[in-house]
Amino acid sequence: MDSSDDSARGAPTEEDAPPATFADDGKNTIGSQLASRLREAIISGELEAGSKINLDKARKTFNVSLSPLREGLARLISDGLVEFQDNRGYRVAPISLANLEEVTTLREELEVFALRESIRIGDVEWEGNIMRALHRLNRTERDAARPETLEHWEALHREFHLTLISGCGKPLLLHFCNLLLNLNDRYRRAFLIRTSGDRNVGQEHSEIAQGAVARDVEYACEKLRQHIHRTGTNLRNHLATKGVV
Amino acid sequence: MDSSDDSARGAPTEEDAPPATFADDGKNTIGSQLASRLREAIISGELEAGSKINLDKARKTFNVSLSPLREGLARLISDGLVEFQDNRGYRVAPISLANLEEVTTLREELEVFALRESIRIGDVEWEGNIMRALHRLNRTERDAARPETLEHWEALHREFHLTLISGCGKPLLLHFCNLLLNLNDRYRRAFLIRTSGDRNVGQEHSEIAQGAVARDVEYACEKLRQHIHRTGTNLRNHLATKGVV
DNA sequence: GAATATAAAATAATCGATTATTTGTCAAGC
DNA sequence: GCTTGACAAATAATCGATTATTTTATATTC
Numbered sequence: 033m034d035s036s037d038d039s040a041r042g043a044p045t046e047e048d049a050p051p052a053t054f055a056d057d058g059k060n061t062i063g064s065q066l067a068s069r070l071r072e073a074i075i076s077g078e079l080e081a082g083s084k085i086n087l088d089k090a091r092k093t094f095n096v097s098l099s100p101l102r103e104g105l106a107r108l109i110s111d112g113l114v115e116f117q118d119n120r121g122y123r124v125a126p127i128s129l130a131n132l133e134e135v136t137t138l139r140e141e142l143e144v145f146a147l148r149e150s151i152r153i154g155d156v157e158w159e160g161n162i163m164r165a166l167h168r169l170n171r172t173e174r175d176a177a178r179p180e181t182l183e184h185w186e187a188l189h190r191e192f193h194l195t196l197i198s199g200c201g202k203p204l205l206l207h208f209c210n211l212l213l214n215l216n217d218r219y220r221r222a223f224l225i226r227t228s229g230d231r232n233v234g235q236e237h238s239e240i241a242q243g244a245v246a247r248d249v250e251y252a253c254e255k256l257r258q259h260i261h262r263t264g265t266n267l268r269n270h271l272a273t274k275g276v277v
Numbered sequence: 278m279d280s281s282d283d284s285a286r287g288a289p290t291e292e293d294a295p296p297a298t299f300a301d302d303g304k305n306t307i308g309s310q311l312a313s314r315l316r317e318a319i320i321s322g323e324l325e326a327g328s329k330i331n332l333d334k335a336r337k338t339f340n341v342s343l344s345p346l347r348e349g350l351a352r353l354i355s356d357g358l359v360e361f362q363d364n365r366g367y368r369v370a371p372i373s374l375a376n377l378e379e380v381t382t383l384r385e386e387l388e389v390f391a392l393r394e395s396i397r398i399g400d401v402e403w404e405g406n407i408m409r410a411l412h413r414l415n416r417t418e419r420d421a422a423r424p425e426t427l428e429h430w431e432a433l434h435r436e437f438h439l440t441l442i443s444g445c446g447k448p449l450l451l452h453f454c455n456l457l458l459n460l461n462d463r464y465r466r467a468f469l470i471r472t473s474g475d476r477n478v479g480q481e482h483s484e485i486a487q488g489a490v491a492r493d494v495e496y497a498c499e500k501l502r503q504h505i506h507r508t509g510t511n512l513r514n515h516l517a518t519k520g521v522v
Numbered sequence: 523g524a525a526t527a528t529a530a531a532a533t534a535a536t537c538g539a540t541t542a543t544t545t546g547t548c549a550a551g552c
Numbered sequence: 553g554c555t556t557g558a559c560a561a562a563t564a565a566t567c568g569a570t571t572a573t574t575t576t577a578t579a580t581t582c
Contacts (some may be wrong), residue, residue: 060363060364060543061363061364061542061543061564061565061566062565062566063363063565063566064363086532086533087533087534087535088532088533088534096566096567097565097566097567097568098534098535098536098566098567098568099344099347099565099566099567100565100566100567102344102347102348102351102534102535103347103351103565103566106347106348106351106352106354106355107351107354109351109352109355110351110354110355112449118305118306118308118309118534118535119305119306119533119534119535119572119573119574120533120534120573120574121533121534131449134447134448134449134450135449137447138447138449138450138453141386141387141390142386142387145386202379202382202383203379204357204376204379204380204383204456204457204460205379205383208383208453211449212449215449305573306534306535306536306572306573307535307536308535308536331562331563332563332564332565333562333563333564341536341537342536342537342538343536343537343538343564343565343566344535344536344537345535345536345537347564347565348535348536363564363565364542364543364544364563364564364565365543365544365563365564366563366564
């Protein structure tokens with residue numbers, strides 16, 4: 033697991049100013065920076081799913097040499113966002129109904145399990161981090177008319193889900209969940225302009241968070257499972273509408 | 278996921294001769310070959326767990342340039358066998374009691390789930406592959422006095438477990454299981470010269486396989502879970518004996 | 523006219539050399 | 553004696569050029 037930019041860490045969020053002194057873990061090398069930029073480009077859909085990544089063009093686009101470009105792409109393979117074949121190069125991981133369903137199913141298994149473990153062994157700081165992430169998420173407006181609010185909301189949403197499971201003490205499990213969340217977020221951004229009318233997503237998040245902090249394992253886990261499942265169903269309908277197979 | 282050498286494919290085994298014509302998927306580039314060699318070196322313990330990988334020395338050892346070396350190492354990161362930090366280079370993934378326990382726990386969750394899915398949707402060919410893998414495994418001698426038999430047995434053992442879950446139709450899940458098996462096998466090779474006396478591992482494998490082929494979900498899954506759990510316990514004792522924390 | 527072979531272009535992989543960063547060593551200051 | 557800072561060595565990251573492979577275009581054969 034590449035520890036330099038997994039973004040699967042527990043609490044810290046993207047807006048905390050660095051504590052003045054040593055704060056620059058990762059993000060240093062060109063390869064790292066490229067990985068970040070490409071990751072965002074893929075999740076946001078700027079780089080189309082399934083499309084080939086031409087090394088020469090990418091090299092020119094980003095004004096870098098081949099080495100760091102391959103380096104960055106290699107990390108995105110670990111993140112599940114890029115696929116690779118010998119002598120055929122890289123391509124953006126494709127999307128499909130089958131893939132969405134696998135991602136949803138595995139999230140139901142793994143994220144719920146990670147929440148279970150977090151509730152079992154998470155400490156008070158973990159609880160606090162959840163309350164903070166929840167508050168920030170619920171206080172943030174999500175306006176379909178203004179894309180920048182969507183993007184911001186998605187970042188906080190992702191942060192919330194990662195924080196929920198950040199107390200589980202299982203690095204591999206967190207890596208898997210992070211990867212699944214990467215793939216999931218891409219479907220969200222591409223197909224979820226608005227959530228289904230019969231849902232109150234804010235309340236769903238609140239229920240999960242409260243159950244977690246109250247250490248009510250079954251309640252919290254069931255709420256999270258339903259939350260993931262509903263989003264999966266919702267997304268599936270959108271994909272079907274747009275003719276994705 | 279790097280599709281070039283995941284070895285998480287269903288049936289094919291390492292001894293099938295190539296069908297004369299086009300059979301060379303993957304393994305072509307120097308980077309790929311290096312990944313294979315390094316993978317084996319790490320799982321076998323030839324490269325010590327937690328040790329730093331010096332790029333210059335490795336470059337000389339393998340007589341290659343930096344590019345393919347980094348390429349190969351990058352793949353092993355995806356495999357969970359190597360860790361990386363910006364500007365600090367690569368190191369072999371460390372072993373620990375905590376890691377072994379996480380690997381075991383996650384195998385119990387994921388491998389069992391994958392078996393459940395395989396039983397649900399696996400086809401007749403999947404069944405046949407299991408019977409073949411089981412037969413080859415049970416017919417193979419495992420003699421502690423002759424290391425090459427150990428190595429061969431381990432390869433077939435791994436193949437058996439992968440075949441069991443190869444029918445699940447979930448590439449991401451298979452990737453996760455493959456990664457966990459990588460990590461697990463390293464503990465096996467390092468600490469399991471012989472299995473615990475009160476176990477009949479051959480019978481355990483047979484029971485799992487028979488349950489799977491008979492589509493008895495609960496029986497097969499429970500047997501597999503116990504099998505994984507016992508091996509975990511067994512390994513844990515060996516680690517503790519050798520003072521691994 | 524379809525299939526196959528050949529040549530040319532595009533693209534990916536690798537190399538050797540250079541630059542940047544980190545680590546280790548030793549001296550100076552407190 | 554311990555910390556701090558400057559320097560040197562070791563190591564990692566990057567670059568630009570070269571080589572190998574795949575893809576595309578074109579010609580040839582049946």
